[in-house]
Amino acid sequence: DTAVSQTPKYLVTQMGNDKSIKCEQNLGHDTMYWYKQDSKKFLKIMFSYNNKELIINETVPNRFSPKSPDKAHLNLHINSLELGDSAVYFCASSLAGVFSGANVLTFGAGSRLTVL
Amino acid sequence: AQSVTQLGSHVSVSEGALVLLRCNYSSSVPPYLFWYVQYPNQGLQLLLKYTSAATLVKGINGFEAEFKKSETSFHLTKPSAHMSDAAEYFCAVVPGGSNFGNEKLTFGTGTRLTIIP
Numbered sequence: 067d068t069a070v071s072q073t074p075k076y077l078v079t080q081m082g083n084d085k086s087i088k089c090e091q092n093l094g095h096d097t098m099y100w101y102k103q104d105s106k107k108f109l110k111i112m113f114s115y116n117n118k119e120l121i122i123n124e125t126v127p128n129r130f131s132p133k134s135p136d137k138a139h140l141n142l143h144i145n146s147l148e149l150g151d152s153a154v155y156f157c158a159s160s161l162a163g164v165f166s167g168a169n170v171l172t173f174g175a176g177s178r179l180t181v182l
Numbered sequence: 183a184q185s186v187t188q189l190g191s192h193v194s195v196s197e198g199a200l201v202l203l204r205c206n207y208s209s210s211v212p213p214y215l216f217w218y219v220q221y222p223n224q225g226l227q228l229l230l231k232y233t234s235a236a237t238l239v240k241g242i243n244g245f246e247a248e249f250k251k252s253e254t255s256f257h258l259t260k261p262s263a264h265m266s267d268a269a270e271y272f273c274a275v276v277p278g279g280s281n282f283g284n285e286k287l288t289f290g291t292g293t294r295l296t297i298i299p
Binding site (some may be wrong): 070075106107108109110111114156158170171173174175176 | 216220223224225226227231248270272278286287288289291292
């Protein structure tokens, strides 16, 4: 029944490793997002996809690569992990672009990444 | 760039007291404004939104917010705090006039609300 589900919920890894976080939504939404929340709770958008097409790509190191196999899934792959990548990563989805007034983001529970 | 400023990273109120969380936005055209709540170890949940209809917006859990263009504010209030309101609250903005494909929900830095028994 979970609307936006992310896996894994916790991820602890060493610097230099490559890891992925998966996200799936069962709401029939068209747009999916990745947000990063740092240790001070600051939330910043990283990417958005609409129907598998990349829409927003913020200033994110190219070690981060999103992949959307279909509009219900948006995965985040991170290469060569660094200490500064430690954060909580939130996946979200919306019916269409956020511009459509009434549309709001539905968030997943977050994936806490710790890089040692 | 469009942004929101939340005054006060921590707010403490007694149970039953008024909750007031402040949010000011910067925008050259009326934006869309949102309040989200984040409970510990959970994702964000929409409390309410302003989309250029009524300036007083009612949300879930007894919260409401008033859009005041003259003050560029969108403060969140609740008449009587409950212990279950303890959480992190985020104000967020989408710039007015955004074109589809370029809209971004930009969050404030958050306000942690503590309820004192």
